[in-house]
Amino acid sequence: MTTYLAHYRSPAAADVRGAGHFEFESDARAGSKDNIRDARMRMLELFGKDAASWSIEEVERITAKNSSFDGQLELDFRPQKKKRVRRTKGYW
Secondary structure (H helix, E strand, O other): OOEEEEEEEEEOOOOOOOOOEEEEOOOOOOOOOHHHHHHHHHHHHHHHHHHHOOOOEEEEEOOOOOOOOOOOOOOOOOOOOOEEEEOOOOOO
């Protein structure tokens, strides 16, 4: 299962106004109907019947943090890229 982050918003005329995000897990591909359905079900589990009129605006995948990071900065020894020089405009 992959962890996703869903952003939700309530309609302007709702009794309980809400906007925010929550995490959920899903086997479905990001952005698919099954993924949105899993997000909606998790939202209803978390917030109850107040969230029935709320809508899911965006679903994004959460990437795992690098566990090998121990506080030591990584150095980049690649040569610097050449800066692109734009041609000046000639006014005649």
